[in-house]
Amino acid sequence: MSRFRFSREPLRLEECRGELQDPLCGGYASFEGWVRNHNEGREVMRLEYEAYETLGCKEGERIIAEAMEKFGVARASCVHRIGSLELGDLAVWVGASAPHRDEAFAACRYIIDEVKHRVPIWKKEHYVDGDSGWVNCERCAEHADTPPVRRTG
Amino acid sequence: MNEIKVEYFAALREHTGLGAEQVRTAARTAAELFAELDARYGFPEMGRLKVAVNDEFGDWDSNLADGDSVVFIPPVAGG
Numbered sequence: 001m002s003r004f005r006f007s008r009e010p011l012r013l014e015e016c017r018g019e020l021q022d023p024l025c026g027g028y029a030s031f032e033g034w035v036r037n038h039n040e041g042r043e044v045m046r047l048e049y050e051a052y053e054t055l056g057c058k059e060g061e062r063i064i065a066e067a068m069e070k071f072g073v074a075r076a077s078c079v080h081r082i083g084s085l086e087l088g089d090l091a092v093w094v095g096a097s098a099p100h101r102d103e104a105f106a107a108c109r110y111i112i113d114e115v116k117h118r119v120p121i122w123k124k125e126h127y128v129d130g131d132s133g134w135v136n137c138e139r140c141a142e143h144a145d146t147p148p149v150r151r152t153g
Numbered sequence: 154m155n156e157i158k159v160e161y162f163a164a165l166r167e168h169t170g171l172g173a174e175q176v177r178t179a180a181r182t183a184a185e186l187f188a189e190l191d192a193r194y195g196f197p198e199m200g201r202l203k204v205a206v207n208d209e210f211g212d213w214d215s216n217l218a219d220g221d222s223v224v225f226i227p228p229v230a231g232g
Contacts, residue, residue: 054208121231122163134164135230
């Protein structure tokens with residue numbers, strides 16, 4: 001199993017967690033991101049995730065490798081849902097296991113933060129009022145490594 | 154002229170109504186190709202975009218080659 005992957009189906013947490021079990025490890029930490037019912041003052045009814053999967057898997061894998069290198073965790077992985085999700089659904093799962101808990105917590109935090117800002121995944125929110133829209137990450141502008149592309153129109 | 158495969162995701166996919174297309178173009182760089190397609194489709198304002206060439210993050214100003222694939226990446230929103 002790839003350490004970073006996308007899933008069109010609901011995640012089976014026992015399986016995700018099972019991949020991280022290791023006799024070397026005494027600490028396991030995980031993070032779950034859930035679909036919440038509001039964003040920026042609007043009531044959200046459901047949402048859709050879409051990903052550029054080929055590049056997303058490569059970038060996700062790089063993030064996991066960075067986390068393992070930086071924090072010395074024994075194992076780490078991340079699964080992100082794509083497709084249509086309802087309120088309360090699990091949208092993203094991150095787990096890390098390590099000999100001690102500090103590294104596992106730190107690796108989890110690093111992975112989710114980097115995934116949110118680097119992996120090409122887009123979220124479309126459907127609002128209670130019938131409107132919908134693609135959500136833009138607030139940190140993307142400062143992270144973009146390119147000047148804005150000039151529009152011709 | 155180069156033949157470039159352009160793939161669209163999210164807001165750009167919805168706006169163009171296309172998942173992907175083959176574009177015959179004189180554009181030398183991804184930035185020029187973006188400008189050409191923006192003139193055709195009138196892309197929505199999305200803030201700063203990144204670009205991928207052949208499924209890796211690329212440079213807007215690097216030269217494109219015949220047969221390259223290009224993806225324009227609007228600000229992401231995972232998690």
